[in-house]
Amino acid sequence: MTSTSYGIDVSAYQGTQDWAAHKRAGISFAFAKASEGQKTHDAKFATHIKGIKAAGLTPGAYHFAWPNQSAAVEAANYISAVKAYAGPGFLHFLDLERYSDGRNYTGKSAAQIKTFATAWIAAVQKAFPGQRVGIYTSASDIAAGRVPTAVPLWYPAYPGASVDTYTEANKHARPAPSGRTVTFWQFTSTPLDRSVCYMSPSALKTWAQGDAGDGKTYTPPPFPVGLAPNKAKPSAVTLQRALKAAGYMPKSVPESPHYGPQTQAGVIKFHNAHPTYRAAGKTYDPAIGPKGWAALHRLAYDK
Template sequence: MLVHRPGSFRRHAATALAAALLSVLTLTLPLTSAHAATTPARGSAHMGMGVLAHDGQDGTPNTGDATQTEGVDVSSYQGNVAWSTLWSSGVKWAYVKATEGTYYTNSYFTQQYNGSYNVGMIRGAYHFATPDTTSGATQANYFVDHGGGWSRDGKTLPGVLDIEWNPYGASCYGKSASAMVSWIRDFVNTYRSRTGRDAVIYTATIWWTECTGNYSGFASTQPLWIARYASDVGTLPAGWSYYTMWQYTSSGPTVGDHDKFNGALDRVVALANG
């Protein structure tokens, strides 16, 4: 005959509850750790982070008979860059990440920006946009104040707004298409008022279509730098009938991100001169 002793039910219930809690923790903690491990730290973003996942794979560009000029783009991810090696391989222009949001500057900027210039390259700076943190005008001012300016020396390209998939959260940074367009307009208008130049827009057609509603209103003023890792650029965002630059791979020689300028070297010089 089973005899129930006072308090035994409470002890069994407490033991069962503890076991259940331990089980939940055991299941939850690894998932939390895994999620944390895949979310990059703020400031680590760079051109094309989302392209491989969303728009093609690395390939050899098919440019036909068109004359194009090889370039690279770099960030702190590449560290100190072997510029003389790149120059010898035929790379003639470069873009260097200067800033992100209003909270980050590239610690390798001086070596990368001046190093490319010193070997003879025409170079410029880019800003990785985070439209969910501060306004477009605020970020444009931060960019200009931390390396993103322009000078008429024939060797400095206009600044670039890198606007693409959000590596830290929702692809469109929680903004509607109209709000995103307003943010971009705020940035490019401020950049022009500070420098006298129209900023280049770097983006991918898939992202642009999703997050701006495929807005066509910037095509008449902003040069397009298209990101697509494939043998061709594919369909361009609305309004642009041609691209100025094309990032075609993240696994090129010496430095990962390689690009084509849509024209001969004298056209790169022309863009630098405005």
């Protein structure tokens, strides 16, 4: 089973939350509405996001889009709302969903809405270099061609009573609307909007660090302290999980604290698929180094 983590999202419609209690209950991430359209800021954003960060949860914010307005102005509105709170490990989302009466989509084609979303995401990425920017959107928006590719997806779909707990969501198949990879699945709105993320809490926290601020450098979980750089290895279990997530080790292989033959075989498979990261002249290379680990971790979790 894919390792997951649990989260909630809130807006001005929700009252003050006991974030420490949420954390004790197993929540590891939380997102708050920051803004909407060209001018509106959510009245409770500051209260929510301060509590989320104080509790040590992976934080994030979202902006409700009006694609029939200016992407640049809306991005600026969002940036002004979150800039005091955003930093490494902070996630950003464009909430792209049609009002029931269509007033925020009126007059725009699918292609124009996609252009709006692409421009908004680019503006936010420019404002917060290296931080991750994703999109919250529905199966119908994806199928209609309104959603850019190659961005993290936070996907709402409610199966109903059959999936209204985190345990049931874990057992349910991972959604794949129009063949797209879903990073977060919002599976219910009762009693709060609740989502699962298809990463463990520690992997999510690492993934949320993004590109470490320069758009190019990626920092995976560190090697254990005390190992010489040329002999460093990640912990065996951490490595095994990454190999499985990236498809270089069968998921049926039990986790083990030992860097044994099956783990080494997975590393060899990774190196042969990505020879840049293996030792010069070797096709059989079971020892992974820092650069290879960074590349493997990105393949495993940066989807």
